[in-house]
Amino acid sequence: MNTSLKLIANTSLIVTLLGHIFISKAAAFSDIKNQIAKDCITQLAERNVIRGYADQTFRPQSTINRAEFAVLLLNAFPNSEVKHPGMQFKDVPNSHWAYKAIQAAYQRGFFSGYPDRTFRPSQAIPRVQAIAILSNHLNFSTPDNPETILKQHFNDEAQIPDYARKSLAAGTIGRIVVNYPNIKQLQPNKGATRGEAAAIICQSLNLARTIPLEYIAGGKAPFTIPPEMGGFTNFSEGLAGAEVNRKYGFINKTGELVIAAKFDGIQKFSSGLAPVKIGDKWGYIDKIGNLVIPAQFIQQPADFIEEVAQVQVEDKIGFIDKTGKLLFTVTYPGANSLQVNNFSDGLAAVRIDSERTGFIDKTGKFVIEPQPYNIADFASGLAAIKVNNKYGYIDKTGKVVISPQFNNAKPFTEGLAAVDFSANGISNWGYIDSTGKTIIAPQFYDAKNFSEGLACIYSEQGFGFIDKTGKLVISSSQLASNAGNFISELGSFSSGLALVKIGNKFGYIDKNGKSIIKVELPNALSFQDGMAMVNVAGTWIKNIGFDSSNIPVIDYTFDGGKWGYIRSPLN
Structure with a gap:
């Protein structure tokens, strides 16, 4: 998924510095028409990340020095974490116009300076330095x-x-290198121009459709739709949500x-319609973008499911049909x-007063x-219930058809439901x-539930897949052999x-246990609608906490990288 970094208005520090470097902000620069980064430069100006000169130029071919790049970094990443105290560089006195910016950039780990305790603020920053600084800041793996x-x-x-x-x-x-x-x-040791600096900043901020794909280094692989196209939701009914210049639309599978x-x-789209927000209200569009249900809902409405959608009408919850007609409110x-x-x-x-659950048609x-007692949603005509810490199922009349006897129970899928028979605390x-x-x-x-005829299980032998007779059709050893190591999780x-x-x-x-897409992606999601969101260059961060008994608890969170889409090679 593409995650845009939040940009805020200039701080007083940055406003002062920009007054020295870039005299006036320009909505449209007169000298970027033929630049490959023109859309990028325009968007950065709109976000107050960069400014132009009094003559309405941006001067994209001029080199950018280290002090100017420090200011640009602080504008682009205003919420960067302070990592260590400041450094008094020998060649950056307190009176230097960029003193505060250089101190802030050093404290946030953008720059480390030179071994002789100089910063060299007027030195043109080489492309290799600019790219390395951003790669390190983004914590790419x-x-x-x-x-x-x-x-x-x-x-x-x-x-x-x-x-x-x-x-x-x-x-x-991580797709932040732009070569033109x-x-x-790469021209690594060439001084970066203002246009080149803007381009790598746009790539670092995941600003979609601002740089032509043919100039982004790293190749298209593994993506069918690369991150620069702007998608950020799973595909549904052939379309996925896309963000372009802080507005939202939809892309197709190309x-x-x-x-x-x-x-x-x-x-996302469901039943041919998708909720959209216009100003501060929500409505629905069809798959060609026509607004078929006017924007009228203050609260975000739900997807259409089974031809109806849940909405909030004043202080009540109701359901509408696909024309927008209010069918009823729940009371x-x-x-x-x-x-x-x-x-x-x-x-x-319908859960009433957090105490009882009933069902409406x-x-x-x-x-x-x-x-x-607790009741789950219906699936395949049955719903799991929990009575006195035991699970069973009711039918659509509310009759208990499978008595509560299990320690846990999952919904029915493909005619079967997974249930926990344990009686001694062991699943x-x-x-x-x-x-x-x-x-x-x-x-x-x-x-797990059955899906496409197979269910994932975990046993003494590890992970595997069974068919509906219980036969192990993909074993843990087979998976380890094909994937190259011990399997820690299966979808x-x-x-x-x-x-x-x-x-x-x-x-x-695949269903033979053969590795179809090599296990090398930092993160990935299951396929939906024939497409899957996958990540490159992101990093898993180890977190160590402590439980109530002061015993260390370790978990991992995922950070950064770029999300795009791959198409199932089987489709």
Whole structure:
């Protein structure tokens, strides 16, 4: 997914410095018409990241020095974390026009200065330094084969200084390197121009459609739709949400912007319609971008599911049809609060006063009166219930058809449901059919729902997949052999592929357990609608905390990189 960094208005510090460097802000510069970064420069000006000169020029071919680049970095990343105290550089006295900016840039780790305690503020910043600074700031992961990456993408890689080679390789994979006119010529030691600095800043801020793809180093792989196209949601009904210049539209599976980015917010398509925000209100558009339900809802409405969508009307929850007609609002006598789910399998769950759950039909009538126990949404005609810490299932009349007897239970999919038969505190999962008959004997530590005929399980032998007879069709040893290591996580099958995680790397296997997309991605999501969002250059960060007994607890969070899309090779 593309994550745009939040930009704020100039601080007083930066306003003062910009007064020295860039005399006046320009909405449109007279000298960028033929620049490949013209859209990038324009967007950065609109966001107050850069400014032009009094004669309405930007002077993109002029070199940028280290002091000026420090100011640019602070404008682009105003919320950067302070990492260490300031440094008194010998050649940057307190009276220097950029003193405060250089101090701030040093404190935030953008610059480290030179061994002789000089900063050299007037020195043109080489391209290699500018790219390395941003690559390090964005915390891009270093590829396993940095030298191979550099040799593959640049004819002049031998000119890259040793200190910057890993950072440049990471920045290349992270798609912040822009080379013009020859994408293979990095020119690492050439002084960066103002236009080049703008280009790498736009790539670092994930500003979509601002730099032509043919000048972004790193190649298109592994993406079918690269991050620069602006997509940020999963595909649904052939379209995915895209952000362009702080507005939102939709792209198709080739990356073409088929619904212009003109909305202030969007959600995914469902039943042919998508919620969109215009100003401070929400409405719905169709798949050619026509506003078919006018923007009228203050609260964000839900997707259309089963031909109806949940909306808030004043202080009530209601449902509309695809013309926008209000069908009903949800009420219940004496209720102080109502929590309403979307429709599933023809019914919608209503939680009353956080104590009882009932179900309404599409007229708003309660067809299952509120019950004093937890009930999940319906799927395949049944809903899991929890009574006295035991799970069972009811039908659409509210009748208990499978008595509460399991320690846990999941929804029915493809005719079967995973349930936990454990009686001694150790999970013991198996599968039942809709009559409650055990079809696959309890034997697993964990079991997922069936999807495309297979279910992921975890047993003494590790992860694997079973068919509907319980036969192990993809074993842990087979997965390890094909993927090259121990499997730490498996996803369900979608579009014929399942997500595989080894350590902190992701890839995909087919239904024979064969590795189809190599396990080397920093992060990835399961396929939806034949497309999957995948990440390059992001990093997993180890976090160590402590529980109530002061025992260390370790978890990981994912940071950064670039998200784009791949198409299932099986489709």
